[in-house]
Amino acid sequence: MGQRIVTGVVAGAGFLALLLVGGGFYSALLALLALIGFHEYVRLNKQPAARLDVIAGYAAVLLMSLPTLPPGWGAPSVETVAWLLMLALLAGTVFSKNSIQLEHASLLFLGAFYIGLGFRYMSATRELEHGLFWSLLAFLCIWGSDAGAYFVGKAVGRRKLWPAISPNKTVEGAIGGLAVAVAVALVFAWIRPELLGAGRAATIGIAAAVFGTLGDLIQSAYKRLRGVKDSGTLLPGHGGVLDRTDSWIIVFPVLHLLSLLPV
Known part of the structure; x- marks a missing residue:
């Protein structure tokens, strides 16, 4: 657990630093x-x-x-x-x-x-114009959904969401993750109402939670098919890049294809 926390803090801080800088470094x-x-x-x-x-x-x-x-x-x-x-x-x-x-x-x-x-x-x-705002919105909705699903699932989770693919996910956890993602998006709408209305924010939160969970399940199903626990070993305690970005890979295209982010 200690290794997982250290890896998460260091990798997360580095990623957020380059996200803030933007430009060629982030790309x-x-x-x-x-x-x-x-x-x-x-x-x-x-x-x-x-x-x-x-x-x-x-x-x-x-x-x-x-x-x-x-x-x-x-x-x-x-x-x-x-x-x-x-x-x-x-x-x-x-x-x-x-x-x-x-x-x-x-x-x-x-x-x-x-x-x-x-x-x-x-x-x-x-x-995008105000690209840092939109990027942070998407990432924090995804991460909020993950955290909400984990903690709510641990506390009150009873019904399995998809046990054949991901036995630890619960319906209650998924609902908790959805609620947290929407709450995060509404905070962004409150901070910058000229960029984001409440209705659009709630839709972004829902999309991030639903499709983030789908992205996670896609990767879980694939790893189960191949008989492996993690996609790689780059991040000690967290697995590989695909283990950490499976939700991102699905959510960001969806937000653009649904025109929830500016063009």
Whole structure:
């Protein structure tokens, strides 16, 4: 427990410091986390890290996790990255004479977009006008939901939410997490009413809690399928990058796709 607390405090403080600074430092951190997350995904699927199709996946994750590149670099669109990655993966099945199977290509394509787009939306949120406000809103709603679900579940949790995938989650905990996330969002609306109304804030809190829980369950289901407890070992006591960011990867795209954050 002590190691878990120390890791959480140190890693959390470092992440928040770069979030506050923003700019290239924060974008670089997110790109690095995305690459580490994809590495964990590759290992979970028992794919060799140095194979050319896997390297193409890393390149796609890097390009997608950076919504903008330095001036003059001509950042490719998501559609362009998708098509180039698809071509590289399918070509790999041909030139390897099917030693790289279609199933391998499909898993890499899915993982690149699951991880790359999730981090892309985090970086894009910070680059919005008042991006620090919107980023903190999303993160604190997610973290508030996690904390509320944990403590309420420990105190009064009785009914299992989805025991086949995550036996420790309870319905009561999920409701508690939802309430905390909405409360956090309403505090942001109270602090900056000119940016955020109460109704929109409540919707953001609900979305963060519901889709954050879904993101957690997605990763739990995948790890259970692969027979592992954690996606990695980078963060002692906390597992890997995907273990810590599974909710983020889903919530940030959802908030943008539902137009709950400014464009």
